[in-house]
Amino acid sequence: MTYRWISFTTDYGLRDGFVAACHGVIARLAPDVRVIDVTHEVPPQQLRHGATALAQTAPYLPEAVHLAVVDPGVGTARRGVVVVARHGLLVGPDNGLLLPAASALGGVVEVFELSEPSLRLSETSATFHGRDIFAPAAAHLALGVAPAEFGARVPDPVTLPDPLVAAFPGKLVAEVVTVDHFGNVQLAASPADLALAELAGAVSVHSARVAVRAVVGRTFGDAGRGEAVLYTDSAGRLAVAINGGSAAATLGLGPAQECTITSSPTAS
Incomplete structure (x- = not known):
């Protein structure tokens, strides 16, 4: 072929x-x-x-x-x-x-x-x-x-370890998978994980250094200018964005770091 x-x-x-x-x-x-x-x-x-x-x-x-x-x-x-x-x-x-x-x-x-x-x-x-x-x-x-x-058939190709995702009532912990050109932070978690954590409406998104209040929405405009939104991205993963800004810079998040989402909104 x-x-x-x-x-x-x-x-x-x-x-x-x-x-x-x-x-x-x-x-x-x-x-x-x-x-x-x-x-x-x-x-x-x-x-x-x-x-x-x-x-x-x-x-x-x-x-x-x-x-x-x-x-x-x-x-x-x-x-x-x-x-x-x-x-x-x-x-x-x-x-x-x-x-x-x-x-x-x-x-x-x-x-x-x-x-x-x-x-x-x-x-x-x-x-x-x-x-x-x-x-x-x-x-x-x-x-x-x-x-x-x-060459010869390979029976045991190397696989990457699964990224961290842990959902509990009122709390979701997920590994950052990628950060795009706009500073949007893609998480390993899915909307199903968010549902398992029973999170909706206003949430708090935490990095190791800061926490910001975010709205669970569908697109960037669901948050006010300069505010955070937690949404499902085009690949079907949860992601964090700042409307008009960079979530990665605001939260200090990069690939392989942990992001925690809780039901108790906290201003940074």
């Missing part, structure tokens, strides 16, 4: 030439394949953020090879893999980055190690597998090379 599209997700940023080098490798091997850049602004080495960004975006893309590189273990014994999902292929390091997106694309069918030397660049750097191993693999897969041609 061939693919017309490759999606590309990394923590490379755009200041250097890393993204362009990977685009170039793909273009030289598969010049007719188009690349969709999901994001290259994943915070450095933040696996959960990268996994979440890809998982929340991939279902809206055309069927594709999904190339993702957030790889703090580059050059170590960690494997590179191609994950076969029901509705696409995923290429990258075997560190948990790819499996949430595979689940969003219908579930994992099988996984193969990227070990075949002829399907990577002839010279490989110890620190740039995105260019030398993963980008060539994505291009070859798009051209129709079967995943099994890359």
Whole structure:
């Protein structure tokens, strides 16, 4: 099976030439394949953020090879893999980055190690597998090379630990999954968790340093200018926003930190 599209997700940023080098490798091997850049602004080495960004975006893309590189273990014994999902292929390091997106694309069918030397660049750097191993693999897969041609089947791909979510009557504790460009804080919790905690109306949102009063609403305008709203975001997760401001800056929250929501509204 061939693919017309490759999606590309990394923590490379755009200041250097890393993204362009990977685009170039793909273009030289598969010049007719188009690349969709999901994001290259994943915070450095933040696996959960990268996994979440890809998982929340991939279902809206055309069927594709999904190339993702957030790889703090580059050059170590960690494997590179191609994950076969029901509705696409995923290429990258075997560190948990790819499996949430595979689940969003219908579930994992099988996984193969990227070990075949002829399907990577002839010279490989110890620190740039995105260019030398993963980008060539994505291009070859798009051209129709079967995943099994890359190496042995992997029965035990690495998974990320589940993020913290704990709901009690009057209290919900959830891990921050991502913070977007606007400073909106996405939590691991869902509206069902909020219902389990029996929270509605006015609540208090706590970080380690401050608490702010928030309204449980549907969209940003349900709170006054400069005020907080707890809402369900476009990915179906609970999120905290400041109407016209940054919830992340106001609360001092970032990925992997804990956020607590209680039924007792408290002004900061």
